[in-house]
Amino acid sequence: MTTTYAVLSEGLRKNYGQVHALRGLDLAVPEGTVCGLLGPNGAGKTTAVRILTTLTAPTGGRALVAGHDVTRDPAAVRRAIGVTGQYASVDGDLTGRENLRLFARLAGLRGPARRARADELLERFGLGEAADRVAGTWSGGMRRRLDLAAGLITRPRVLFLDEPTTGLDPAAREQIWTAVRRLSAEGTSVLLTTQYLEEADRLADDIVVVDGGRAAATGTPAGLKARIGAHAEVTVAERGALARAAAVLDRLTGGRPVLDEERLTVGVTVLHDTLTLPRIIRELDTAGVPVTDASLRPPTLDEVFLRLTGARPATPDPDPDLDADADADPHAESRPRPRAQADQEHAA
Numbered sequence: 551m552t553t554t555y556a557v558l559s560e561g562l563r564k565n566y567g568q569v570h571a572l573r574g575l576d577l578a579v580p581e582g583t584v585c586g587l588l589g590p591n592g593a594g595k596t597t598a599v600r601i602l603t604t605l606t607a608p609t610g611g612r613a614l615v616a617g618h619d620v621t622r623d624p625a626a627v628r629r630a631i632g633v634t635g636q637y638a639s640v641d642g643d644l645t646g647r648e649n650l651r652l653f654a655r656l657a658g659l660r661g662p663a664r665r666a667r668a669d670e671l672l673e674r675f676g677l678g679e680a681a682d683r684v685a686g687t688w689s690g691g692m693r694r695r696l697d698l699a700a701g702l703i704t705r706p707r708v709l710f711l712d713e714p715t716t717g718l719d720p721a722a723r724e725q726i727w728t729a730v731r732r733l734s735a736e737g738t739s740v741l742l743t744t745q746y747l748e749e750a751d752r753l754a755d756d757i758v759v760v761d762g763g764r765a766a767a768t769g770t771p772a773g774l775k776a777r778i779g780a781h782a783e784v785t786v787a788e789r790g791a792l793a794r795a796a797a798v799l800d801r802l803t804g805g806r807p808v809l810d811e812e813r814l815t816v817g818v819t820v821l822h823d824t825l826t827l828p829r830i831i832r833e834l835d836t837a838g839v840p841v842t843d844a845s846l847r848p849p850t851l852d853e854v855f856l857r858l859t860g861a862r863p864a865t866p867d868p869d870p871d872l873d874a875d876a877d878a879d880p881h882a883e884s885r886p887r888p889r890a891q892a893d894q895e896h897a898a
Contacts, residue, residue: 750851
């Protein structure tokens, strides 16, 4: 069966003078899936999204979104996508209903159709009761849901979410996650950039870890975790037992046990998934090692991220084409601002 891709890039490069923001980025996002784009600040994530949403041109390579070349047919790309940036870009002086009707009008929907679409999205995102209150009085989570609704006005085939839950509390974050899961289940393809690794773990079918302008690793969350292995740790009752515990763990895992004489622990990476905690305890007991505690846990996505990219100071993505605060939103210039526009729309 042939796989069709919502987003496909091959050797994508972007240079700003001597700065190489992208150095040959390859992406392949199957239709109807959620792809999490992760990486440290300065890795090239924002630059990649700006290219894929036609906000900036690549220096080299090729990128297709919804089957359209971002360089040769940017207008077709824009018609096929929706974008929600890091910060809600709705107008706080307008009501929720006015915001969505104006977005619909700018998208080319006519009177009855734009009113119906706005009302449909308000109800879908649980915003119906607040629809006629100005958005500036809404909570951060409600504004983010309104922003997400605005990105869906045209029923996009591909939705770009740039850190959609930044600054939200856990309850509001869960509401956004529920909305994203529903969109994916309905067939919308989603490219998600996020700094919340739990978010990628919970939402993404596949993850691409970007580092140094390239894809450092690609796979499912479970597959990426399996690359670095689980972590076993044993606490012994006496210092003299540390060496014997280490020998047992070495034999069972083939890893390199790390001894902590102060905490009386031995830790080791487990690179295969057949080893169980009961077997570890049994083997230690057979060897006469007095154990007071033992654990075997899978790695977190945070550990995978740090292992693949390393810890280093944060640096911004270089992009002189846009202000530092600009969202990766190809419709940004069309976002409503003046109240007079809303009044005109309301009259329509």
